[in-house]
Amino acid sequence: MKTKLFIACVLLSSTVNAQISGNQVMGKEGYNSYNKNSSSPKNSISINDNHLVVNVKILLNNKADSFTIMLGTNEEAETVATCNTNINKRINGFTNDLNSLKIKKENIYIDFISQMKIYDYSLENNKAEQFQKGFEIKKNIIITSNNINDIEKIISHASKYEIYDIIKVDYANDDILKIRSDLFTEALAIAELKKETYTKAFRKRIIGTPNATENFGIYFPKTQYKKYQAYENSEIETLYRNQNQNFIKKLARKNTTYYYEGQDTSDFDKVINAAKSEIGIQYELSITITYKIDTSL
Numbered sequence: 001m002k003t004k005l006f007i008a009c010v011l012l013s014s015t016v017n018a019q020i021s022g023n024q025v026m027g028k029e030g031y032n033s034y035n036k037n038s039s040s041p042k043n044s045i046s047i048n049d050n051h052l053v054v055n056v057k058i059l060l061n062n063k064a065d066s067f068t069i070m071l072g073t074n075e076e077a078e079t080v081a082t083c084n085t086n087i088n089k090r091i092n093g094f095t096n097d098l099n100s101l102k103i104k105k106e107n108i109y110i111d112f113i114s115q116m117k118i119y120d121y122s123l124e125n126n127k128a129e130q131f132q133k134g135f136e137i138k139k140n141i142i143i144t145s146n147n148i149n150d151i152e153k154i155i156s157h158a159s160k161y162e163i164y165d166i167i168k169v170d171y172a173n174d175d176i177l178k179i180r181s182d183l184f185t186e187a188l189a190i191a192e193l194k195k196e197t198y199t200k201a202f203r204k205r206i207i208g209t210p211n212a213t214e215n216f217g218i219y220f221p222k223t224q225y226k227k228y229q230a231y232e233n234s235e236i237e238t239l240y241r242n243q244n245q246n247f248i249k250k251l252a253r254k255n256t257t258y259y260y261e262g263q264d265t266s267d268f269d270k271v272i273n274a275a276k277s278e279i280g281i282q283y284e285l286s287i288t289i290t291y292k293i294d295t296s297l
Contacts, residue, residue, distance in 0.1 A: 026239055036109045043267045047198055052206070052291040054194045059263055060283040061273040062179065064171035071141045071158055072165035076118060078134040083115075087137050090161040092139070097157045103143060103151050113138040120155040140167065148278075159295040171220055171281050180216055183285035190269050191289050212289045225258045 046053045075087035095108050120133040141163070143154055155166060171177065199206060262282050266272045 019292075033107060043269060045194060045198060047202055047204065047293075049295055050293055052195065052198060052204065052293060054191050054198075054289045055286065056190045056194070056289075057268045057286040058183050058187050058190070059268045059271045060179065060183060061262070061271070061276045061280055061294075062173060062283060063276070063280045064148070064276060065174045066144055066146050066172045066176070067148055067151060067173065068142060068144045068170040069154055070167040070169075071143070071154075071163050072113075072138065072167050073141065073161075073163045074136055074138045076134055076136045080115065080135050080245055083135045083137045087139060089229070090163065091139065091141060094161040094163055097160070098143070098154065099143070101153055101157075103145055103150065103154075106244070107144040109142040111140040111142060113140055149271070168222065170222070173281055176218070176283075179283055180285065183216075183283060184214070184287070186270065186272075187285055187287045191287060195291060203297075205297055206291045207294045208292045210289050210291045212287060214288075215284075215286045217284040219263060219284070221260060221279050224260055224262050224282070226261050227256065228259050229256045 042055065043057045044055050073087065073090065075083050075090070077083035077086060091110060095105075098108065108118050115137050116136060118133050119130050121128045121130055141158075145151070145154070151169060158164070197205065198204070221231060260279050265274065
């Protein structure tokens, strides 16, 4: 006897919504949940007889100036000398190929990771005995480029030399101090506008000099990815043959991947480069300014 169980957890109306907003809304994590990376104060304003407190938050989506990719490789051989010769031959061939991408030798660094003995077992008369088989050497290749399009080309060149392990890709900007200074200037202008609006609306007058605190955060792409599993119906068949033979067969699987999701922008006064599609580095600056109010009025 054969029975089928069809798992379908979404109504037609939900399916239509998913086509508009993306399958992400069906994930386990709430779509509108606030990104926990941000530690800055909320965007708010408070005023009383003594003080006016203004919070300003700005977010910048900035293109990286350079990219550093780290590739890992290893080699096994019976002797250390053979092992080292073989791995260096592959690495040298790969790095020489990078000349076609105009990547300079000074932008390539070979990091020696480890040299270890490797073991195997010999089986004789139902007895397994361990013996030293040879050696393994591991090295990482660190490459810096100013062109994001070079990353895929580097990976393609590496595969020709059996270098497949992409450990990480780091993003960097050259002048973070200038970025921070520009955001601070922008935040002060917004704070001034808020101050003028509230003092005029509530007929208050500012006296003395204000006090202020600032927070500055940098968020790199490697911390901004979330897991995504395609939402699909699965079909499971339960097959019965006799008392001794029955099993469950799964007919479909769900694809799992990752996607980039930066800081939630709903709480910011201003987002610079909000519609920028290229993934880069996010900079967040928040400032809290406390103004003294003239209580004699």
